């Protein structure tokens with residue numbers, strides 16, 4: 001049967017990708033600097049091998065044949081994902097992929113210096129070339145998938161999502177979020193949190209991080225915590241590698257970074273293990289992945305009941321200064337402050353950063369604006385959303401992110417989709433378990449919380465499309481009102 | 494040109510092997526236990542891929558064509574090694590390789606328990622099957638290479654070496670080594686070394702180990718030190734991963750283990766970097782590899798001048814107890830005591846363990862003895878060499894090593910060849926630099942010592958056959974008299 005041949009082919013791809021995932025972790029977490037050149041060559045060789053295998057000429061026929069074969073529902077879902085990945089791998093001509101990869105590396109490499117130097121004039125021509133090639137990519141993908149160009153890019157990260165729908169969803173946020181930000185910041189102006197006084201030894205931070213991972217049910221028989229300069233969640237579902245970075249002067253953000261990556265890790269560890277190797281066993285989308293990390297970090301990790309739970313662990317490692325009391329931890333973690341930098345943003349202002357980028361990249365890819373228009377539009381939108389100016393400040397404005405430098409247009413919405421899915425799932429979980437998340441934490445019922453996610457999200461992998469997954473879990477399609485309700489409850493009650 | 498095609502093919506194999514080397518290190522040093530099954534599958538998939546590439550049908554023609562092409566001397570040496578590796582990969586039928594691999598896994602797996610239980614009766618039938626298949630391998634290899642069966646196995650580890658020559662060389666050792674062992678042990682009976690009193694915290698042992706690696710010129714930009722249950726030197730020449738294991742009660746053997754692996758690592762780091770990826774840039778043989786680790790460990794690391802050099806480092810980490818004074822360290826490290834276990838043996842008795850095994854495996858592979866004969870022969874040879882009995886004690890006798898369980902017949906001689914090469918190279922180095930190794934260390938001239946090895950061994954990779962390499966470095970072919978002179982000078986002077 002052709003379907004069986006496809007399954008075997010996927011299994012083989014999966015095993016070889018495993019080696020790349022581990023070597024990628026190694027490169028970021030432990031590799032000595034001098035090993036980099038040979039490692040990059042080895043990884044590129046593997047990428048070439050995988051690309052050749054993913055675009056093997058017999059796959060078109062196998063897929064066509066398999067579509068006519070009698071398959072179970074799960075097999076059909078798997079075939080659907082196999083076909084989707086095969087289309088993504090084959091629909092672009094090799095020389096375009098290579099040209100974009102080269103232009104992306106060049107732009108990203110120069111950006112690392114140009115950003116520090118606030119050098120928009122140097123950066124713009126490189127970005128123009130990346131945009132030019134990305135538009136070609138989007139156009140070709142759009143033709144093949146019969147969707148709009150930007151939607152064809154979205155499909156790489158959030159299959160099924162469209163800009164028409166994002167316009168509605170993000171338009172809704174635009175109605176209430178600016179006012180909410182104003183209300184929260186006004187209210188918080190009355191009290192300031194105490195700042196914890198360090199140093200916080202790195203070995204203690206690491207031990208604390210592992211304890212908190214343990215509370216969150218991270219499976220240490222199938223994963224590790226290590227250090228890298230840019231935290232990530234990598235490895236394979238049977239061996240998930242999360243990383244963080246430490247700073248002796250500060251543990252608050254590093255600890256919550258571990259909680260965030262633990263959310264990603266539990267999703268990976270919870271994917272259907274008996275199906276591993278098949279696309280149907282993979283995470284559903286970047287938005288759903290981010291919903292799991294944000295569930296851990298924001299819904300659960302920032303809940304005062306959770307901070308209450310970990311406060312004794314913090315005290316055991318760092319002593320009992322007033323700044324480490326549960327109430328002050330809550331005040332610290334729930335502090336809302338409009339700022340220029342997306343990655344430093346709190347959960348209330350974060351969507352503003354994302355929607356701003358979404359609007360720009362959507363119009364950029366579809367040719368309604370040009371690279372030269374970005375700085376002025378960025379400044380206007382920052383004024384509108386957060387009342388801040390980035391005029392002349394490219395470094396902390398439109399040059400702050402890496403995403404566009406290598407052509408990852410369509411990625412940004414995942415962050416806010418993730419936040420909305422996380423809120424929606426939390427309310428569904430509370431209805432199902434008959435108690436608020438805070439109560440569940442206080443009652444020591446974290447296993448029930450994660451059991452619900454396992455049951456309703458993790459175990460399904462990619463068996464359903466995103467809408468169906470969310471509908472089965474929460475009773476309705478994506479609805480931004482749950483994020484609103486969460487934020488209003490937490491910050492205005 | 495066919496030669497160019499072969500070079501590209503090798504480069505590709507090298508890059509893919511890189512991934513396997515790093516994932517192998519990961520598996521031994523950091524992987525959580527639950528990751529093992531998927532990892533084993535991923536590694537097996539890579540092995541299959543590499544085997545397919547190494548036995549690709551076009552290689553025979555490319556090699557034949559390349560042999561007729563105009564090549565530089567270095568290219569010709571590379572082609573020679575390419576052909577050798579290709580022969581090794583192709584000359585056995587796949588089902589024999591698989592059968593031996595299965596029988597070996599089964600024998601090794603059961604041996605881990607059987608050894609503990611001293612269960613020779615259980616072990617013997619498994620070993621018989623491994624021997625039966627290994628004889629088939631040896632016969633087929635012997636026919637293809639036109640050499641004797643055992644020599645065809647030797648060629649896997651020590652190309653160019655023959656049992657006829659080993660008989661002469663080891664026969665020579667048989668003349669003087671038993672007497673030397675007697676003389677040394679009699680002399681040492683007069684004084685006993687003091688035993689250092691722990692605990693020796695692991696973090697301190699690790700810091701000390703890294704300091705000593707630094708003294709030995711280990712390049713930390715191209716390598717790391719980590720922990721594994723069986724110490725090894727892995728990774729790739731641009732990123733060499735050595736491991737050790739620690740025990741809080743003891744640092745003496747762990748530290749010297751690090752010195753040993755550092756010797757392997759410096760050889761790898763010193764291989765001709767501009768040729769990496771080609772077989773001519775690989776280490777010459779297992780014996781030469783071991784000569785570099787034993788040069789570091791035994792010739793250099795056990796020299797009182799070196800112990801003098803590291804004594805202050807030891808004292809800084811572990812305090813100044815009398816047992817850590819340089820003279821007592823020398824007495825500890827140079828203690829000679831006939832024992833049953835090879836891996837615990839000192840440099841004077843070690844060759845006895847190796848020659849005993851060599852004689853047995855040579856006769857086993859060539860059908861002159863059977864598995865059932867081993868225990869009695871083992872006991873007789875232990876009596877003859879070291880005056881010890883292993884009657885009924887299989888665990889500490891013929892069941893102590895892993896090598897035969899998976900069919901690695903022909904490997905054991907490398908250990909003692911390495912010790913002899915190391916001694917011969919040391920005397921050559923002393924003639925070239927005009928001072929004894931101890932003097933060179935005392936004068937702070939370790940860079941000259943390693944510079945000489947770089948010049949005379951490392952940089953040549955596999956450009957010359959082993960005899961030629963040794964002749965160019967030392968002025969003569971392998972000569973066991975240098976090991977004798979070294980041992981007599983060190984232990985009887």
Ligand SMILES: [Zn+2]
Nearest residue numbers: 260264290293
């Ligand atoms: Zn994330």
Ligand SMILES: [Zn+2]
Nearest residue numbers: 753757783786
């Ligand atoms: Zn060794």
